[in-house]
Structures are given as structure tokens and as C-alpha cells.
Amino acid sequence: MKSIADIHCHLLAYVDDGAEHTAEMEEMLTSQAEQNVEVICFTPHLRTKMFTSSDDDIYRRFVQAEEFVRRNQLPIRLYVGREYYCDESFLKRLEFGGILTLGGGDALLIEFSSRYDTDTICEYIRRTEQAGYLPLAAHVERYPAIGAGVDQVKRLIDAGARIQINAGSLLGREGLRQKLFCWKLLKLGLVDVVASDAHDPKYRPPILGECARKIETKMGQACAQKVLWDNPLQILSL
Numbered sequence: 001m002k003s004i005a006d007i008h009c010h011l012l013a014y015v016d017d018g019a020e021h022t023a024e025m026e027e028m029l030t031s032q033a034e035q036n037v038e039v040i041c042f043t044p045h046l047r048t049k050m051f052t053s054s055d056d057d058i059y060r061r062f063v064q065a066e067e068f069v070r071r072n073q074l075p076i077r078l079y080v081g082r083e084y085y086c087d088e089s090f091l092k093r094l095e096f097g098g099i100l101t102l103g104g105g106d107a108l109l110i111e112f113s114s115r116y117d118t119d120t121i122c123e124y125i126r127r128t129e130q131a132g133y134l135p136l137a138a139h140v141e142r143y144p145a146i147g148a149g150v151d152q153v154k155r156l157i158d159a160g161a162r163i164q165i166n167a168g169s170l171l172g173r174e175g176l177r178q179k180l181f182c183w184k185l186l187k188l189g190l191v192d193v194v195a196s197d198a199h200d201p202k203y204r205p206p207i208l209g210e211c212a213r214k215i216e217t218k219m220g221q222a223c224a225q226k227v228l229w230d231n232p233l234q235i236l237s238l
């Protein structure tokens, strides 16, 4: 594929459980460029007592990433957002401010506890939308309640969510069950965005190039372009 956008990844160093140091970040940025990823939105976790980097911390690391890309003339445009864990403090944030949207647009990447049932997840989606944001539900295949069936994903869509799945799940790196579920969602046209959710160069690397080839082969070029370029750019308001 000519151009790919990755709007869910943990490439920035020192801010969450993504890149552990600058060299890892640089290795992953270089790898992304080699795979024709031309647009990246970094999405460091924000979760009470677990991932607590401030937006200022994120921007400091973002500047480092920009410098590396410029110095090495990598053809990548960089943006920043966050991956918000849905809990009480997230709801307070929705009410009182301090939200970093994806690329400064309207969309918020949100993730859920694996213990939440579908009703709870839908309620967070509705609250996000009511606060004026477009909810992008992160890696829906990973939640037991949602992975139970296609109908559960449809409920998230009805509640107002856009749907994101991980490249690694599509490629079978998270087991056969998640792989089959993801291909089913894609075939039914229920997926808005495929992203890398990359965390490190070795165990959870950026693999959107390989993923794009697989989607093109199995689903056709138009589908690949939609979930890996058109929709991600629309969500970033580009």
C-alpha cells in the first residue's frame, strides 16, 4: 500500500509501557517509515495510578520524535493524542477538561477494563459522545464481553463508537480466536480503523505494512485503504 496511517501506538519513550528509551522509539519510527506509514498519532496511556504522565511530559517526548524524524528526513507526519482508560477519573476529566484529542480533532481513543460488561462499555461511549467527542473504541477484540460476538460490536456502534482493531490480532499474534473475530468484523464492514498499538520493537512491534498486504489480498485494495488511511485521516480531521 502506498500510504498508511497509524493512529494508535505507544512509540514515545518514557511515558507509559511503550518504548522504554529513545533508541526504541527511533527504531520503531524508522520501521514505520520503511512500511510506508506516513502519518502517526502517538497515543500514550492515561490511567489512574498506573500511567500518569502529564500532557506536558508527552509534548516533551513528542518534540524529540519530531527532531528525529526531521534529522533523518523520514517522510512521516506526527500527531499526538492519548489512550484514555475509562473509569471515574476519566468521567471527571470529560466534565472538567484536560483532554487531549487525537491530533487535536474531535476524536478520543478510549479503552476499557476487561471486566466491564457491554452495558458499562456502552455507557462510557455515550458519556464521551455527550461530552462532545467522537469515541474511538480501542482494540475491541480484546474485551471478553465484546469478543463474545458480532452483536456486541454492533451495540458499541449503536452507542456512538467508531471501532478500532489491532494489526497484531488480525495477523494472529493474539491467538486464533481473536484473529477469526477480527476478520469477521472486517468482512462485515464493522471496522473503522486498523492500528498497530505497537509498544516495542520486539514483542509488540509496528507491523502495519504486513497487515496492509494481508488485508489487500483477502479483502481488496479499497478495504485496506479505508481502514488504514481514509478513516484514520478523517478521525484526525486531516
Ligand SMILES: [Fe+2]
Pocket: 008, 009, 010, 083, 138, 197
Ligand atoms: Fe494501546
